[in-house]
Amino acid sequence: MSDTPLRQQLLELEARIAAQGCYLTELPARESDPIRYELLNSKLVETVTSAHEVARLVSASPMTRELGEVIFGLYTPEGDAVVLSRGLLIHIHTMSRMIKWMIRNGYEESPGFRHGDYYFNNDPYIGGAHCPDQMIVTPIIHEGRLVGWAGGLTHTPETGSSDPGGFVPFARSRFEEGLFLPCVKIAENDEIKRDLEVLVERNVRSPLYWLTDNRAKMTGVRMIREQVRELIAEFGIEYFTQASREYIEDTYRAARRRVQAVLAPGRYREVSWRGSVMPGEERLLHGPVEVTVRRDGHLDIDFTGLSPAGRHPFQGTLPTLEGLVMNVVIQHLFYDLKHNEGVLMATRLKVPEGSAGNPPSFIYPTALWGITYGAGLATGQALSRAYYARGYREEVHATSALSTGYTAGGTDHYGRPFGAHNFEFAAAGLFATGVMDGLDTAGVEFNPEGEMGDAEIWEQILPPVYLAREIHVDGGGFGKYRGGNGVFSVYMVAGSDDLEIGSFGSAPIFSAPGLMGGYPAGALYMWVGSRTNLKQLIESGAALPAGEGDNPERPAFVDAIEADWELIRGANRLARPVENFDVFTAMSGDGGGFGDPIERDPAAVAADLANGLTTRWTAEHVYGVMLGEDGAVDEEGTRQLRAWIRRERLERALPAAEYRARVREELLTQPLPAPVSRMYRDVMGFSPEWRKHFLEFWNLPDDWEPREAEPGRPPSEPIRLSTRRPVEVNHA
């Protein structure tokens, strides 16, 4: 391939950055006239922000309109982000990856970059996180020369995947995840190519969302293109080009100064977990991270020990992991800097090739990008400890929720073919912080301004109707400050004779750990009730259940509705047909807790109980708080109960040395549960460094190998329970 001017420009830039260790060595635009410099920046930010707002009004997809799963940005000719709108932060970098991929792969020569061209991409190995993340970029041409790119991204609720809705918990390869269009030119001369719309119409269950999202993104990027051309006319092309690059270097410098100012230097280690629930191949996935806060203000982030990639969708691509780290550091550390490529330059990532954060080929599915999300969030835990040591407790937090939700497809209540997922999980319970409880039903880490959307809107686009949408009582991890409780919804199937319902979640694990003595948020789960008596209940005017109630072992709706129930631990369900009046649940996920729960202010426990956010059982068992019948704190009873809990701890625990000796003996003599044994085998076979660490810690012989116990009940196999009354047999 002959070198095109842009490709040469990109290679030269990369060589220059490597040689000089920074994006630019001098900032003349900033230094000569800082006001003009900031003025252009604020106008550029205004430009991408306007594009973000207008695009939301153009799309017909609730993800874009209601939930704000959108982001827009302006990029340099070589594809580095200069300014970004608010929104789906993880994708500021993934669009950059797309532009660079096109430049590297000769697109400048063919199909070419002309004014009015629009390129589409949803291939996560090029840029993006999974098939639903769809980006469009257009070149900005000035006097025949490409001087920048405008880009926009939305998350579409249907991709034409094997299961409806794009989140496929049992995908074995990329080819089950939907329609991929890797860097395809979808418009020329600002006109959408009709044949490519037909391609979408014939490959996706609900093309309306995808196609109106395309219009939304095209509107947004065209707005950016035109406004940037006006700004170039106003400021001059030389100034625009110089200042755009200076913003990146400026951020890189500011980011390092920030690290030096607020984080304690040192080495931090955290670990996160996800799991593949593929039937017969259930295994835990390992997501360790080591963060080193350097004295020079760099963050070295090392993911050595990540599980190897596998034939399951609970892994992510390298652009995803980079985007997630960027997302975490922007939200927790660089929140008030100019958000651009300079942020990522301050972090230096090590992600092993072939791992579940950097799969060896594009065949590996990534629909749920699980372990990369876990490992990205674990980076945030490390930052929290570094903040804590510098005294900035207001920035310390436990882990964010892992979200889960339902998918649906078939014929909708208007008689049209459809597929979509409900995205109310964007309002999960937030993490507890070092100084206050996590917010309930508040948000998720991957989109800081996501929201749950109106129930009525979900009922417009999806046939199921809400029986209940409540705060998930006791969902958040317990702690001195508790994690936020997420949303828990109970749905009834209605209005469609051809509907299948699926769900995506995790393995039956704790996905949102606590911090410094706090407990993790509870595991994810889903109830499905079939052959119900809801029709009779509704016709009789009886009260319908309004939620889970006080006892998650026996939810109120299970007692109130006669049905054949299935409980799915981890909430992964392959889409299967349902009938009208069937019932199912979904939960958004909850945040991790902070600190020892028996140090929680008893008055806060009493207030939670009064507000329906906790239960008496939890108050007593977990928080050691005795409450009178009127809900008031029994101070003396609480003091005694907490003293008893402390004594119990001292009695049941082992000194660490004794515990280690016992576990070592178990590792030598006993098999490990199948999902765990497979994880150790995978990781130790993949990472010699981690194998060495493991064997040294337990003082095990070099030839030690995990032994696998007989597999237990797989999470894909539901626990069954019937509350249907015995059928009366008519012998007449």
Next chain:
Amino acid sequence: MPEYSKPQIADLLAGRLSPEELQVLQRQEKDPGREALVREIEQERLGWAEPILVCLQQHLYVVENPDGTRTVRCDCGHDFGDYRRNWKDNALVYERDPSDGMIYRGPRAADPDWNILREFYCPGCAAQLDVEVVPRGYPFVFNFLPDIDAGEENDNGR
């Protein structure tokens, strides 16, 4: 650069600030004197003669002893030894089957075939210092090894 009074920061540490007051702290630039101020507050509260070098996490501090050694100490006074080794090696450990029905009920517990909980307590005061979410047989996680001298360099540089 904002500056906060000692009572304000003492209120922060004690969790007595309202969400609105916290938001002010989060929106302002960070006060460069915070680390020293927090150490001063904690030093006074604990009444230790040995200086606190690092507030490591809830309950735990790295202190410098008269003999020059630096050890991890709980606020109850229990010493966990050299800060360069994981304090967890000198803690009490309880491995909890999450489905034991004591903390999580019903489906909210992780399956013990996938995850267990490892609770670390202070042998002196029984405070729960950490809860690890791990599978069986996982090595202890050494969460934080501070680069103490680098921190001092930063202090001097201000």
